[in-house]
Amino acid sequence: MPESAPSDSIDIGDRLRTARTLRRLSQRELARRAGVTNGMISQIEQNHSSPSISSLKRILDAVPMSMAEFFADDFTEQNAVFFRKEDLREINPANLLSKTDADAKPFSFRQVGDARNHTLQMLHERYAPGADTGPEMYSHNSEEAGIVIEGTIEVTVGDRTETLHPGDAYLFDSRIPHRFRNTGDCVCVIVSACSPPSF
Amino acid sequence: MPESAPSDSIDIGDRLRTARTLRRLSQRELARRAGVTNGMISQIEQNHSSPSISSLKRILDAVPMSMAEFFADDFTEQNAVFFRKEDLREINPANLLSKTDADAKPFSFRQVGDARNHTLQMLHERYAPGADTGPEMYSHNSEEAGIVIEGTIEVTVGDRTETLHPGDAYLFDSRIPHRFRNTGDCVCVIVSACSPPSF
DNA sequence: TAGGCGTGTTTAATATTTCAATCAACCCTG
C-alpha cells in the first residue's frame, strides 16, 4: 500500500487531483462521467493504487485530457489559467538577448502562457513611436485579430491600410501579407490573438 | 480478454512492441531490465491485459522512454531514425505558402525530423545565387555549425566575414548577429546543425 | 439540533493483472 510516490516515479495521484480540481469536478462527478467508482478515484489520488492504463484513459477522457498531456513534464504550467503581468513571456526574438529592458525596444510581444501547448495564442504587444514590423514576409497559416488599447497604429493587410485608434480592431487571415507601423508620437499597445500560434 | 484495442482507446500493445523492437530488445531482455516477467510483456503487447501505470512506467524506464513520449500522438514519426530526402520538411516560412517549388526560391531550409522533439536540429540548406538572409535579427540562444557542400557562401558573424568553399565550415554562438550571402553564380548547399533548435 | 446533501475516505468482495513455470516454434551447430 504505497502512501506517496517514490522519487523516480510519477505522482499520478497528485496529477489526477490537479487535473480534476482544475476543472472543478468532484471525485463523484468525474467518476460518473468516466463510468468508474468514486472510491477508485480516491484510491488513485492517494496513490493507494496504480490504475491500469485502460482505467486512467477512461478517467482522463472524462476530464477531458489526453494521456500525452497528462504525462507532459510541465504539467502544472501547461494547465495554468491565470498569468500575472510579469509572467508574460517576451517572444520578440530581437529582444531576447538584450539586457536592456524590452520597453526600450521598438516592439515587444508578450505571450500569455505557452502557445506550444495551445491552439490559441494571445499577445500583449507594444510598439514604440516609429516602430515598423516591415512588410511581413512570415505568413503563417492562421487567423489573427486584435484590439487597440492605447495609442494609434497603422495596419496594412494586403492592399488595404487603416490607422486604428483605441477601441478599434482588426481580424484577418495571416496568410495575407501584413505590416504594423506606429506612425503616432506615443506608445501603442495592442492585445492580439492568433490561432493556431505562429511562433 | 480483449484481443485488439477499441478505436477510442490507445493501442498500448502496438506501441510497446514498436518501442521495444525499435531498440532491438527481446521481450525477455526488456523484462529483465524492467524487473518484470517476459510473460507480462507478451500479454501487454497482445492487449490481453492493460498494465498498471506503475508497471508501464517500470517497463518504459527500461526502454528507455518517458510516459509523455510513449503517449505522444506522433509516436512513430517522433522515434524515426532514418529520413528519406523527400521527407525533409521545408521550414523557411517564406516558402511554405507558395505553390512554386522551393528550389526556385532564394533559400530553402530542409529540416531532418522534427526538431521540437529534440535538442539538435539539422538542416539541409540551399541558397540561390544572390540569396541574402540579410543581417540576422533573430538571435536565438544556441550554437550553430555547418559545412559547405557545394558552391560558395559569404558568411558574416559579428564583425568577421569570410567566403567559404566546399569543405569549409563554421561554428559560432547564434546570439552573435549573423548573415549568409551567396555571392557566387551557382547554387550553394550547406549542411548545418543548431542546438537547441531555433525554430 | 436533526435531517438532508455535499464532500472524500475506507473496507470487504470481486475482477484483473502479474508471476512463475511451461509450451511451442525457430535457428544454429555438431
Place this chain on the structure above:
DNA sequence: CAGGGTTGATTGAAATATTAAACACGCCTA
C-alpha cells in the same frame, strides 16, 4: 537429426486493482 540456444505465447496461482457499500466529516436549512 539431436541438443542447446534463442524467440514469443500460454496457463494456474498469487498479488493487486476495482467495485459497491458503508463511513466520517462539513455545510446548509428548517
